[in-house]
Amino acid sequence: MTKSPKLLALLALVAGAAVVSSYTLGQTAGKKGGLSTATPQLTTTQAPAAPAKGEIPERAERFAAGSVLTYQPIKGDTLFALQLQPNLPETKRLPRDYVIVLSTSAAMAGPGWIGALQIIDGIIQKAEDRDQVSILLVGDKAPRDVTAGWLHPRDAQEAKSLTARMKVLQKYYPSGADDLKAALAQGIDSFPNKAGRQRLLMYIGNGQSPMNVMSGDDRQALADKMVAKQVACFTVPLGRSLVPDLLHGLPSSTGGVVLRTVIEQEKLADAVARFDKAFAGAILYAPKLQLPARSAQATWCRAACRPCAPTPRRWCLAR
Numbered sequence: 001m002t003k004s005p006k007l008l009a010l011l012a013l014v015a016g017a018a019v020v021s022s023y024t025l026g027q028t029a030g031k032k033g034g035l036s037t038a039t040p041q042l043t044t045t046q047a048p049a050a051p052a053k054g055e056i057p058e059r060a061e062r063f064a065a066g067s068v069l070t071y072q073p074i075k076g077d078t079l080f081a082l083q084l085q086p087n088l089p090e091t092k093r094l095p096r097d098y099v100i101v102l103s104t105s106a107a108m109a110g111p112g113w114i115g116a117l118q119i120i121d122g123i124i125q126k127a128e129d130r131d132q133v134s135i136l137l138v139g140d141k142a143p144r145d146v147t148a149g150w151l152h153p154r155d156a157q158e159a160k161s162l163t164a165r166m167k168v169l170q171k172y173y174p175s176g177a178d179d180l181k182a183a184l185a186q187g188i189d190s191f192p193n194k195a196g197r198q199r200l201l202m203y204i205g206n207g208q209s210p211m212n213v214m215s216g217d218d219r220q221a222l223a224d225k226m227v228a229k230q231v232a233c234f235t236v237p238l239g240r241s242l243v244p245d246l247l248h249g250l251p252s253s254t255g256g257v258v259l260r261t262v263i264e265q266e267k268l269a270d271a272v273a274r275f276d277k278a279f280a281g282a283i284l285y286a287p288k289l290q291l292p293a294r295s296a297q298a299t300w301c302r303a304a305c306r307p308c309a310p311t312p313r314r315w316c317l318a319r
Helices: 005-024 111-126 156-170 180-189 216-228 244-254 268-279
Strands: 042-044 068-071 079-084 096-103 132-138 198-205 231-237 298-300 314-318
Touching (some): 096 111, 096 180, 180 198, 231 244
Parallel strands (some): 096 132, 096 198
Antiparallel strands (some): 042 068, 298 314
């Protein structure tokens, strides 16, 4: 039996491509059955921990191991990234201002919409004295202020008003698309500038804004406004076609947290308790870092950060 020269050439080409791709696509695979290692140009000060006997070794992530990373470019000075984790003490719970921005796009139809209303109701029920709530609906038109300003869940008369408005939302059917950019800007501006209060903006949706597309610069500008007013953004990813740039970008830039939940699996009481614990986390604003004079340049990556997971560390890049 003879083999076609064209077939042999094709097989050789495919084999060569497989070998090249294992070294050029992302992180290197490392030795079979062992931990992967960083490339020579990107090194860590701590080696990844070896798995215990009988455990399956996990793939090492370059930015997960060690508190310092160094990088030697082909030309120029050595660069390093320093992971910093502030150790902040627990703080007394302050009265809270909740701005809840709720997507009404078609992507929210079904379990996502029902779950979103249950989460909002759970936060209202868990509110304490002097807490106040404002609910904005995001759609293809101007944001709708459901609460017509601020309502206090612990005030008997205003609690009845909140209950009536939640019943109206239960009859609402999500459809169309969102102008999230305008809704977030309106939500940020609505916060009163009062000392001694905690300002929380919680967005529930998929992060899309097709009616007013947001660029990376637009998202950062919103984050800067939040930090200036000490507003922490918390996102609850729900609906279809999630946009991680916004769902993760705003919380990590403002000291907030991404509040994930699995509708129809997690109990509402457990989710609300977990969210409340995240709200209570301390936030460090305007952190400063004094580096040795030998460091030619340094860039602090965040203007606000918190000490606990899931955003445990912030990076300082320097050379």
